[in-house]
Amino acid sequence: MNYRSNLERVLSKGKLAVTAEIGPPKGSDPDKITRKGEITKGCADAFNVTDNQTAVVRMSSMACSCILLKMGLEPVMQITCRDRNRIALQSDVLGASAIGIKNILCITGDHQSFGNHPESKGVYDIDSIQFIQTIKNMRGIGVFQSGDKILSGKPDIFIGAAANPFADPYEFRVDRLEKKIEAGADFIQTQSIFNVNKFNIWMDEVRSRGLDRKVHIIAGVTPLKSLKMADRMRFHIPGVDIPEHVANRMKNSGDPKREGYEIALELINDIKKIKGVHGLHITALFWEDVIPSLVRESGFLPRP
Numbered sequence: 001m002n003y004r005s006n007l008e009r010v011l012s013k014g015k016l017a018v019t020a021e022i023g024p025p026k027g028s029d030p031d032k033i034t035r036k037g038e039i040t041k042g043c044a045d046a047f048n049v050t051d052n053q054t055a056v057v058r059m060s061s062m063a064c065s066c067i068l069l070k071m072g073l074e075p076v077m078q079i080t081c082r083d084r085n086r087i088a089l090q091s092d093v094l095g096a097s098a099i100g101i102k103n104i105l106c107i108t109g110d111h112q113s114f115g116n117h118p119e120s121k122g123v124y125d126i127d128s129i130q131f132i133q134t135i136k137n138m139r140g141i142g143v144f145q146s147g148d149k150i151l152s153g154k155p156d157i158f159i160g161a162a163a164n165p166f167a168d169p170y171e172f173r174v175d176r177l178e179k180k181i182e183a184g185a186d187f188i189q190t191q192s193i194f195n196v197n198k199f200n201i202w203m204d205e206v207r208s209r210g211l212d213r214k215v216h217i218i219a220g221v222t223p224l225k226s227l228k229m230a231d232r233m234r235f236h237i238p239g240v241d242i243p244e245h246v247a248n249r250m251k252n253s254g255d256p257k258r259e260g261y262e263i264a265l266e267l268i269n270d271i272k273k274i275k276g277v278h279g280l281h282i283t284a285l286f287w288e289d290v291i292p293s294l295v296r297e298s299g300f301l302p303r304p
Contacts, residue, residue, distance in 0.1 A: 004158040005102035006074045007046040010279075011187060011216040015304045016272060017279030019076060019189065019218060020044040020291050022068070024059040033059070033067045036288045041073060043295045045303055046103055048189070048281070051078040055115025062092065065101050076160060077101050080109030085125035086134070086145050093135055097155035105160035105189065106131045128161060129183045135159050136184030161185040163217075165202035166195065167239035174205045181215045188215050189281045192222035192233075194263075195241040196270050203276050212276030219271045222283045223290055224250055224260030261290060268298040 003009040010017045020040050025032035040047065047068055051061040065075035077096055079089060096104060108128045112120045126134070126145075134145045139157055142150045161180040165173055177188065193199045199219070206212050224230045230250040234242040246263060253259035268280055280300070284290050295301055 004156050005046065007076065007103055008158045008186070010045045010304055013304070016277075016300070017046075017216070017218060018044045018295060018300050018303065019046050019048055019279065019281045020288075020295075021048040021050065021281070021283040021285075022064070022288065023050055023053065023286055024061065024064045026056070026058050028059060030067050033064050034071065037068050037071045037073050039288050040291050041071070042303065043292050043301070044282070045279075046074040046076045048076040048105065048283075049078060051080045051107070051109070052083060052115070053110070055082065055110045055112045055117070055120075057116060062096060062099075062101070065096070066099055069100055074103070075101055076103040076105050078105045078107055079131070080107050081124055081126060081128055081131055082109030082112060082122050085123050089126070089131055090134065090138065090144055093138060093155050093157065094150075094153075097153070097157060102156070103158045103160060104135065105162065106135065106185075107162050129179050132159055132161055132180055132183040132185050140184075159184055159186045161188055162191070163188045164191040164239040165193070165199050166191060166241040173202060174209065174211070177206065178209065178211060181211060185215055187218060187278075189218045190220045191239050192220040192283055193267060193271060194222075194246050195243050196267065198241060199271070200274060203274055207276050212278075216278040217276060218279040218281045219274075219277050220281045220283060221264055221267050221271065222285065223264035223287065223294060225257055225285070225287050226260070227251060227256045229285070230256075230260070261294065264294060265297055268294070272298070 022036045049061045049064045052058055061077050065077040068075045106128045112122045137143050138155055142154045163177045227250050233240045250256050
């Protein structure tokens with residue numbers, strides 16, 4: 001069987017996939033990406049490249065993805081609807097496919113008011129669900145969102161989407177996931193999980209609707225590097241649910257960095273046992289050097 005990407009191959013063969021996030025720098029130095037790629041090479045099946053995360057200007061996701069490709073690493077290129085209209089979104093899909101990018105994660109994007117240019121105008125011409133549908137039609141029937149035909153090469157993209165099991169209104173979280181699946185998502189990467197009990201409730205509903213058999217669900221894990229990071233994520237990042245017992249472990253530890261690592265390791269070992277979870281997505285926010293040991297100690301090496 002021909003697979004669009006290595007990530008699709010691993011997931012389709014029923015193996016637990018591992019993806020890891022690589023954050024682009026606030027500058028044009030390609031060595032920043034190269035070094036992160038060298039640190040994490042061999043530890044994941046594909047590597048997410050964020051697109052101006054938290055609405056802060058960084059090196060473009062396509063440029064960083066291209067650097068990873070040259071290193072022999074497979075990128076998952078994120079594209080946000082916040083910064084582009086439907087013309088630019090489709091153009092970037094064509095460009096990504098042309099240079100060998102096979103995985104695209106479609107996200108709406110954090111609101112620009114949270115970033116370093118709060119006065120900028122968000123585009124939001126179409127949302128992530130519409131964007132997923134657009135790529136599906138470009139790939140499947142060879143048409144643009146306008147209905148015009150693609151004339152020279154359909155983009156053969158493995159389509160990804162994000163899901164937040166913890167955001168409000170909580171009762172609609174699985175409904176939104178289902179819409180993304182119906183629109184054409186092939187794989188889902190979730191928000192970072194700290195509350196395993198609440199994630200289990202979400203997964204119960206996912207399984208009851210049979211959605212885990214329609215899409216590959218990759219669960220997010222973020223190692224907490226410090227108490228400051230834990231507090232910021234807990235109180236200032238929408239949709240992050242850090243329970244009291246986790247917060248207290250970070251607060252009472254004599255070595256919060258080590259404690260954050262141990263918490264992440266425990267979370268991975270709990271999450272990978274949950275039926276319907278097809279992989280782990282490790283978001284080590286600008287702490288990429290922790291990824292190799294975290295993957296190794298959780299039993300995910302060597303990669304298939």
